[in-house]
Amino acid sequence: MTESITISAIIPATPKDIYAAWLDSKKHSAMTGEKATIDPSIGGQFTAWEDFISGTTIELDPGHKIVQQWRTTDFPAGSPDSTLEVTLEDVETGTNVTIMHTGIPDGQGAELKDGWKEFYFVPMKKYFKKQAGGKKAAKKASKKASKKQAKKARGKRAKPAK
Numbered sequence: 001m002t003e004s005i006t007i008s009a010i011i012p013a014t015p016k017d018i019y020a021a022w023l024d025s026k027k028h029s030a031m032t033g034e035k036a037t038i039d040p041s042i043g044g045q046f047t048a049w050e051d052f053i054s055g056t057t058i059e060l061d062p063g064h065k066i067v068q069q070w071r072t073t074d075f076p077a078g079s080p081d082s083t084l085e086v087t088l089e090d091v092e093t094g095t096n097v098t099i100m101h102t103g104i105p106d107g108q109g110a111e112l113k114d115g116w117k118e119f120y121f122v123p124m125k126k127y128f129k130k131q132a133g134g135k136k137a138a139k140k141a142s143k144k145a146s147k148k149q150a151k152k153a154r155g156k157r158a159k160p161a162k
Contacts, residue, residue, distance in 0.1 A: 002082070003109030008098040009121040013128035015088035015095045016063045021127075022086065023057075023066065031127045032120060049119070055081060064088055070101070072112075079105050094128070097121070 011018055021027035023040035028048065036048040040057070047054045052073050059067035065088065069081035082103040089096040099116050101109075 001106040002102070003104040003106060004100070004102040005104065005109050005113045005116075006098065006100045007113055007116050007121075008096055009117075009125070010091060010094050011097050011121070011124050011128055012094040012132055015090050017128065017131070018088055018095050018097060018124070019063045019066065023060075031124055033123050034119075055084070074108065075105050097124070 013021075021031045023038055025036055025038045028036040028038055032048065034049045036046065038044065038046040042057055042060055044057045045054070046057065046068070053070065054072075055068045055070040057066065057068050059065065066084075066086040068084045068086075070084040071079075071081045075082075080103065082101060082105075085100040085102075087098045087100070089098070099120075101112060101116070104112055
């Protein structure tokens, strides 16, 4: 017997940014707070959470969907991999990230659902909120520098002759 779960959350980022972070070792590690190693291609292997999670990427639709064969070290010996499908839907306040996780060994669904919330959605919201704040601050600093340069340039103009 196996179980299936579906869980969603709105993450304050674009689908493109979330997709890129999910498949990048350094960004995935920063996004979750734990080391991940990821080969971002179809057939590529990945590990996360100190090798507690491992698997293979089996389908990619850039900016929209990631499908992986997925397992944890808690899966019973000999049990097949589960299937993880991550879909990314652009919404007004960011991206609706939906995780559909099927083929989970019996009795592990509730724990994995809690894990997706606590170890992915909560840190992802913090990570992308911080990223957005950094982008806004850089944009604001750039705008301020441009205004300062424009003001300085106006001050250097020749004074009108009398």
